[in-house]
Amino acid sequence: MPELPEVETVVRELRPLLVGRRIQKSWAGRLALRKPWRRAWHGRVAGRRVAGVRRRGKWVVLDLDDGQRLVFHLGMTGQLTATPADAPIADHTHLIFDLDGEGGRLRFRDVRRFGSATLFADDAELEAFFAAAGLGPEPFDLDPVYWRGRLAGTARNLKAVLLDQRLVAGVGNIYADEALFEARLHPTRLASTLDARAAARLRRAVETVLKRAIKRRGASIRDYVGGDGRRGEMQYEFRVYGRTGEPCPRCGTPIRRVRLAGRSTHFCPQCQEGV
Numbered sequence: 001m002p003e004l005p006e007v008e009t010v011v012r013e014l015r016p017l018l019v020g021r022r023i024q025k026s027w028a029g030r031l032a033l034r035k036p037w038r039r040a041w042h043g044r045v046a047g048r049r050v051a052g053v054r055r056r057g058k059w060v061v062l063d064l065d066d067g068q069r070l071v072f073h074l075g076m077t078g079q080l081t082a083t084p085a086d087a088p089i090a091d092h093t094h095l096i097f098d099l100d101g102e103g104g105r106l107r108f109r110d111v112r113r114f115g116s117a118t119l120f121a122d123d124a125e126l127e128a129f130f131a132a133a134g135l136g137p138e139p140f141d142l143d144p145v146y147w148r149g150r151l152a153g154t155a156r157n158l159k160a161v162l163l164d165q166r167l168v169a170g171v172g173n174i175y176a177d178e179a180l181f182e183a184r185l186h187p188t189r190l191a192s193t194l195d196a197r198a199a200a201r202l203r204r205a206v207e208t209v210l211k212r213a214i215k216r217r218g219a220s221i222r223d224y225v226g227g228d229g230r231r232g233e234m235q236y237e238f239r240v241y242g243r244t245g246e247p248c249p250r251c252g253t254p255i256r257r258v259r260l261a262g263r264s265t266h267f268c269p270q271c272q273e274g275v
């Protein structure tokens with residue numbers, strides 16, 4: 001599933017291609033996404049200009065010039081790309097937005113259909129949606145006191161904590177593993193056992209790993225591509241994720257894999273601190 005670096009890459013690459021463009025018309029495929037696109041939304045987006053493109057957690061937000069918010073979630077296999085108008089339509093393309101001028105088309109493709117596209121009336125309605133979902137703060141804006149308190153107040157392990165979007169938004173399975181390795185912390189360690197220094201180390205590690213991945217345009221393991229259709233390159237720089245049995249890049253110990261919080265978890269048993 002695309003995580004924060006992948007979604008941020010989509011946003012950064014779509015922004016110069018979409019901002020200022022007007023949506024002329026839209027088209028929806030026969031098969032529904034996880035959250036169906038409503039027929040009435042075609043009329044509501046027609047004629048609207050894209051005023052901004054931004055990210056919140058793992059969501060792509062298009063700010064329209066009348067205050068409406070067109071919001072995409074990539075799910076597991078979603079691709080949100082800007083293409084020339086005459087480019088062939090790939091299988092599993094579920095939404096197309098025709099843009100004015102030389103804007104081409106914005107296309108949403110999703111093989112497994114776990115993604116979604118939703119239209120919100122205004123920012124207040126969108127923020128209410130995020131609040132109802134319990135979406136936590138961005139990892140780049142984590143208040144140290146908040147972070148330390150949330151870790152101290154849970155009985156869960158560190159891997160489960162990092163995957164919880166209510167505590168910090170945007171981190172998923174890949175970058176949780178990479179951040180714990182960066183911080184030299186064992187994924188099974190209980191979050192409540194971290195002292196202030198270790199909690200700060202983890203907070204900095206999350207930010208470091210995410211910024212590193214953004215520079216590499218995210219990771220293309222299966223379906224992910226950026227907003228301009230190119231694959232990411234972070235998969236070539238993973239230190240533990242997907243490297244079971246390979247030597248740790250720090251100490252040479254074979255990387256291990258266990259299942260935590262329902263997800264495959266990769267770590268070095270030697271240089272990541274346990275309890």
